[in-house]
Amino acid sequence: MPSIADRLKNVSIPASAAMTQRARELAAKGIKVVSLSSGEPDFPTPAHAIEAAHAAGLGGDTKYPPIDGTSELKAAIARKFKRDNNLVYDASQIVASAGGKQTIFNAMLATLNPGDEVVIPTPSWVSYADIVHFAGGTPVAVPCFEQTGFKLRPEDLDAAITPRTKWLILNFPNNPTGAACSRAEMAAIAQVMLRHPNVWILTDDIYEHLVYDDFEFCTIAEAEPRLYDRVLTMNGVSKAYAMTGWRLGFCASGSKELIAAISKVNSQNAGGITTVTQAAAIAALDGPQDLLKERAAIYRERRDFVVGRLSEIEGLRCHKPEGAFYLYPNMSGLIGKTTKGGRKIETDVDFVMGLIEEHHVATVQGAAYGMSPYFRISYATSMEMLNEGCARIAEFCKSMH
């Protein structure tokens, strides 16, 4: 038989997708599952974005698009960066792709040579390491510990950088911990990066608008303008505007060379972004922004509710983060116990498997994000579901012996 490529050997299907799939299988059998595993807003896409897509389609905007985004889309992205981040980019410094994920993928494919290292503060989104492997690079994890709020300590970052380091990937607010960086914390990270002039910085700001309690988001190129040429500021419409299914992400950099290289990769994979998606994204980026604050207030309420409930459960410890829609509780207090169904809990994988199979609550093991023993809860779901999910988690933990 012909064989599959070696480059897939270090690449896996995201653990969150695998767990969401298991939840769907159980639900198909008629079981009432509480799904807290999926990282997507439960809100609808704003109607004005859907209407813009509809009008674009009917108006004949259905032909091959430009490979790096239409000039109207790039203009809307430039306005977004100016409005939200005080960053100025022109059209030649911006490229859009089919999702934040593809933006990162194409950036890595455009820049990594075999042996190049990519520093990833960890816990981290499951896909970074896989994408780096895919592109032939080597991921280097820098631990961000619970004791320091899952934040990146400048001294740890400094120690992780070697002559082979090509990129640092920042993602604050973070998936899976929810940790965010204040302007002062970002400035301290920037200070380290000023000392390493041969390293690019990718900042994945996809959770920018999901920060709570008056926390102010700050991205690294804004915190330190001297890094402008080395920073690739990435964002998208998935999380902010509840547009996960539309598939549009974008990035901008002071380096036109980097942007041109990413466009070149775009030209040979997706070949552009769905035209009606671009119309919808322009409407979302340029339209009323009040929904961002309204939805953030709802997420904050959910975060506080779940943190409160989990804190009452013996064996769990839950840090309260600044942003995103995730919690990353520590379950070390349950290690060594046995579930009602006879499962011995030795790892966070055992814990999340017991929880889904015995109590039908889908979460994701910390091991998938590079730090154990934890599990990730997404609170991007209704209060009713969160209430039921917390009750089942409490029952599961309590019933262990």
Ligand code: PMP
């Ligand atoms: N970055 C992070 C940190 C994410 O959590 C996700 C989605 N789970 C993405 C990027 C990908 O977003 P998109 O839907 O735009 O591909």
